[in-house]
Amino acid sequence: MGTLWFGGKIRTLYQEDEICEAVFVENGVIIDVGKENQLRTKYAGKITDFEDVMGAVMYPGFVDSHLHMIGHGEKLLRLDLSEVNSIEKLKHILLNTMEKLSPDDWLIGEGFNENLFPSKKIPDRFVLDEISQEQPIVLSRVCRHALVTNTMGLQLAGITEQTNEPPGGVIVKDEAGVPTGYLLDQAQELVKEVMPTKSLNYIKRAMEASLKDLYRHGFVGAHTEDLNYYGDPIGTLRTFYDVIDGKRNKFRANLLIHHEVTDQIMALDERDHSFIELGSVKIFADGALGGRTALLSEPYSDDKSTQGVAIHTPDELSEIVKGARELEMPVAIHVIGDLALEYALNAIEKYPVPDGKRDRLIHLQVTREDLIQRMKKLPLILDIQPRFVATDFPWVEERLGQERIPYSFAWRRLLQEGLLCAGGSDAPIEPVNPILGIHAAVTRRKPNDENHEGYIPTEKLSLFEALRLFTVGSAEAINKEAERGMIRKGYVADFTILSKDLFDLSPDEWLNVEVEKTIVDNSVMYDRKML
Incomplete structure (x- = not known):
């Protein structure tokens, strides 16, 4: 049978000022949108589930x-460097992480951004060699179009002064022609090919x-x-x-x-x-x-x-x-x-x-x-x-x-x-x-x-x-x-329910708004109150 969602503000996003009171859903599809009392009356014999959003605000599902997606999961599981704001802090984090690894492990970090460093310096192989010269270290840049590795990483990848750059890639070298450990775009593959298989x-x-x-x-x-x-x-x-x-x-x-x-x-x-x-x-x-x-x-x-x-x-x-x-x-x-x-x-x-x-x-x-x-x-x-x-x-x-x-x-x-x-x-x-x-x-x-x-x-x-x-x-x-993309008749019942209406707040206040529920196919996949 059907579900009636009600008890809050519904932003359809069909028009900027369009707000409704209730949505009736059957088999994962929106059947009707409108005033709560009208939908209750119209579908009285079909409503079997009543979902009160308790004053929250429903939007089309984001x-x-x-x-x-998997890379995002890796960032959650692995060493995240995206907020590190100096070379010194980076080295401190890497040294602490290295102490927890076994001798056969690679130290792998995600998302450094040298633009956050006062020096704007790339943490090249000379910096990483201070952490270890016996174990390979690989740090991906925040854009994922570059990585840095230490001398051990270069050696395992077979990268020397004589290595030709692959098409679409750059092996950054110093003035003497020696690789610095900074590899751009397709040149990253030279190291990735020898990294442990996931x-x-x-x-x-x-x-x-x-x-x-x-x-x-x-x-x-x-x-x-x-x-x-x-x-x-x-x-x-x-x-x-x-x-x-x-x-x-x-x-x-x-x-x-x-x-x-x-x-x-x-x-x-x-x-x-x-x-x-x-x-x-x-x-x-x-x-x-x-x-x-x-x-x-x-x-x-x-x-x-x-x-x-x-x-x-x-x-x-x-x-x-x-x-x-x-x-x-x-x-x-x-x-x-x-x-x-x-x-x-x-x-x-x-x-x-x-x-x-x-x-x-x-x-x-x-x-x-x-x-x-x-x-x-x-x-x-x-x-x-x-x-x-x-x-x-x-x-x-x-x-x-x-x-x-x-x-x-x-x-x-x-x-x-x-x-x-x-x-x-x-x-x-x-x-x-x-x-x-x-x-x-x-x-x-x-x-x-x-x-x-x-x-x-x-x-x-x-x-x-x-x-x-x-x-x-x-x-x-x-x-x-x-x-998809709006709350309208015939659209899928995918909703994002927020604690407050963004239209009622200043932009910086949006950052404190909570996701109350995430609904896919009329099924609740996330409920903040159930955590």
């Missing part, structure tokens, strides 16, 4: 349009930790890319099926599939699942601004010797897109620099997306007017991460210079041009909390910095626009906007 049991533990945390933050679903990073893409996919079983755990996961394993995944017979969808073919066109590997059409303002790194040549990128089209699949292309975006547009214009589907361009941090006009003519969606504004500014201004800034991180400009945008976190690179992403989209500053007008304040979004990035936009990214 969906993260871009993250790495077991499927480890992957499952990371997945379970991630899912629990996503529920806690109000997420009913996510678009995630994980299948090519753990040595066994089929085993990783089956771990998704095992953890998100549709009974104990309901969660709407859309899996982006790295192009190197697409044929392998799509050849499987066991691909039908009520909550897991196989989505776009994932392609990396360039790196990241932090390590100066994002591909720009002009040199970096703070390093005229480089324009960044193309992961693939334009012809190679086009061939990968062509391969996706042969499978009748859209593509999801990581593009941060404007030249990478140009290469991506060339490829998808040459090989158009199948009818009824949308390509996805991920990050899109640096654009140009001519590229915006080209994007407007294509069936695509822009997958943006608002939180990057709070973490990348002001140092990103040094990278790009003032001339490029008006077309950088320009979310309002993109929306005003009529382009579809979805909102994600890129966790584990940024915190997964959607409130932080919404806050960054609206304020364009760090939390609790109320005297700051925001970086490029003309690009601020309204709260309504920011919320729709994580609801309607995420649905549009996978052509599900007719059934």
Whole structure:
């Protein structure tokens, strides 16, 4: 029979000021939305469950349009360095961690960010050798487009002065030509190939930790890319099926599939699942601004010797897109620099997306007017991460210079041009909390910095626009906007219930709002009061 949700405010997100009192649900689908007394009367013979939200506020279920679910779980399980703000503190943490390891263990840390250090110095092999010269150490940069390793790590990977850089990668060397231990983009693979293999049991533990945390933050679903990073893409996919079983755990996961394993995944017979969808073919066109590997059409303002790194040549990128089209699949292309975006547009214009589907361009941090006009003519969606504004500014201004800034991180400009945008976190690179992403989209500053007008304040979004990035936009990214992303008749019964209405609060007050319940398919997956 049916469930009546009532007892609080319901924000449908169909229109900014649309508020309802109750929702009636049957078989996981919204049957009606309206006034509580009218729904009680209209469905009196069908209501078997009454769910009182006790004055809380119901929103359409939040969906993260871009993250790495297993990577987020790894961050929860492993050494998290993302808040470390000095080389000295980093060394202290690493020394304490090293004492707990056995002699055969690797010391692996996640997410250092040298822009938080007063010195802005990369913790290269000389720093890491102070921790250990007998055990390998590998620390990933916050962007995951770079890592550092010590001398032992370089030796195990066979990296010397004579090692050739792989296509799409950089082995950073000192003035004498000696590798510093800092490896960018594809050069990271030289070390990753000799690192210990992660077991499927480890992957499952990371997945379970991630899912629990996503529920806690109000997420009913996510678009995630994980299948090519753990040595066994089929085993990783089956771990998704095992953890998100549709009974104990309901969660709407859309899996982006790295192009190197697409044929392998799509050849499987066991691909039908009520909550897991196989989505776009994932392609990396360039790196990241932090390590100066994002591909720009002009040199970096703070390093005229480089324009960044193309992961693939334009012809190679086009061939990968062509391969996706042969499978009748859209593509999801990581593009941060404007030249990478140009290469991506060339490829998808040459090989158009199948009818009824949308390509996805991920990050899109640096654009140009001519590229915006080209994007407007294509069936695509822009997958943006608002939180990057709070973490990348002001140092990103040094990278790009003032001339490029008006077309950088320009979310309002993109929306005003009529382009579809979805909102994600890129966790584990940024915190997964959607409130932080919404806050960054609206304020364009760090939390609790109320005297700051925001970086490029003309690009601020309204709260309504920011919320729709994580609801309607995420649905549009996978052509599900007719059934997901709003609280309307015929839509799935996925809800995020918050303790207070964000529209009644100032942005910094949003940070204290609690997720009361997370509901997927009319099933409560998280209840704060049951913890």
